[in-house]
Amino acid sequence: MNCRAHDLIWIERGHLRAPLPGTELPDWVVSGSGPVVVRRANADYGWIPVGIRGKTKAERQAALAPINGIDKQVNPYSLADTKPWLNHAERDSHPVLMTLCRLATLLNGHLLRWGVTGSLGYEFATGEAQLHPESDLDLVIDAPNPISREQAATLIQMIGTTHCRVDIQLETPWGAIALAEWAGSSAQVLQKTNTGPRLTATPWADVRVSSDEGVKPC
Amino acid sequence: METLQFTRPAQAARIQPALVGYVGSGDLEVMVEPLQGSQAEIHIQTSTPGSEIRWRQVIEQIEARIALPAMRMDIHDFAATPGVIRLRIEQAIELASAMEAQA
Numbered sequence: 402m403n404c405r406a407h408d409l410i411w412i413e414r415g416h417l418r419a420p421l422p423g424t425e426l427p428d429w430v431v432s433g434s435g436p437v438v439v440r441r442a443n444a445d446y447g448w449i450p451v452g453i454r455g456k457t458k459a460e461r462q463a464a465l466a467p468i469n470g471i472d473k474q475v476n477p478y479s480l481a482d483t484k485p486w487l488n489h490a491e492r493d494s495h496p497v498l499m500t501l502c503r504l505a506t507l508l509n510g511h512l513l514r515w516g517v518t519g520s521l522g523y524e525f526a527t528g529e530a531q532l533h534p535e536s537d538l539d540l541v542i543d544a545p546n547p548i549s550r551e552q553a554a555t556l557i558q559m560i561g562t563t564h565c566r567v568d569i570q571l572e573t574p575w576g577a578i579a580l581a582e583w584a585g586s587s588a589q590v591l592q593k594t595n596t597g598p599r600l601t602a603t604p605w606a607d608v609r610v611s612s613d614e615g616v617k618p619c
Numbered sequence: 620m621e622t623l624q625f626t627r628p629a630q631a632a633r634i635q636p637a638l639v640g641y642v643g644s645g646d647l648e649v650m651v652e653p654l655q656g657s658q659a660e661i662h663i664q665t666s667t668p669g670s671e672i673r674w675r676q677v678i679e680q681i682e683a684r685i686a687l688p689a690m691r692m693d694i695h696d697f698a699a700t701p702g703v704i705r706l707r708i709e710q711a712i713e714l715a716s717a718m719e720a721q722a
Contacts, residue, residue, distance in 0.1 A: 591641065600710055
């Protein structure tokens with residue numbers, strides 16, 4: 402079993418520890434419930450860096466989860482496999498779901514392995530309503546092999562105008578880049594790796610980072 | 620959205636307008652325009668409340684590495700980390716300055 406950024410994991414909150422030695426997790430984290438989200442960061446062997454969502458956007462907390470304490474794990478791709486948006490009560494009225502219905506057909510038509518992250522991913526995984534009128538649609542495309550800038554631009558063009566803001570990340574073996582930025586004209590793009598962000602012109606081809614980047618045993 | 624503004628001493632320099640970054644969570648968009656005089660005016664719109672001290676620290680870190688050109692810089696921040704902010708601002712200044720070399 403491997404953990405990648407955006408995976409949701411279920412774990413007893415009491416097993417979590419604060420990311421920095423000598424600090425403690427706030428009460429709302431320890432007393433809360435629901436899955437936590439795997440973050441992109443380095444962690445000691447046996448631990449997974451996670452983020453916890455609170456009731457408000459200001460309540461976001463980083464923590465470390467012990468690998469052997471994980472009860473269940475769901476990745477963004479498996480959330481898309483079962484097409485839960487088709488059974489959603491707001492599928493024909495909420496901008497995020499209307500957008501997702503259209504993009505799902507488009508992405509599947511391109512034979513891309515893609516998934517749902519962010520608040521909608523959390524909602525699909527837990528059944529807890531997360532969408533609000535200003536919600537964005539956050540998607541991830543698994544991209545183990547290079548996607549050319551021309552292919553990215555074609556995809557962005559086909560996506561066209563959407564009912565809500567859409568953030569699509571390309572998950573390369575080394576970290577994530579934004580599809581829209583890769584489709585644009587900037588020579589270098591921002592890549593979020595486990596060792597921090599960097600600017601690169603070659604997000605799929607870099608040997609400076611170790612080969613286990615992005616995938617942690619768990 | 621919270622609005623912050625910093626005015627910092629800068630070097631008169633011939634730069635061109637530049638736009639870098641990405642409107643998406645954990646990222647930011649940075650626009651640079653040339654400004655007469657010797658000041659850098661940095662205008663920030665951020666989704667992270669109470670982040671003024673953090674922004675001041677990031678700007679000071681950048682100043683320690685590169686000389687700010689006289690400019691107006693507009694930033695739309697979507698809860699980016701300090702590491703991402705630093706990279707994006709340096710990318711914008713580099714692009715604005717590189718265009719001058721090409722002109």
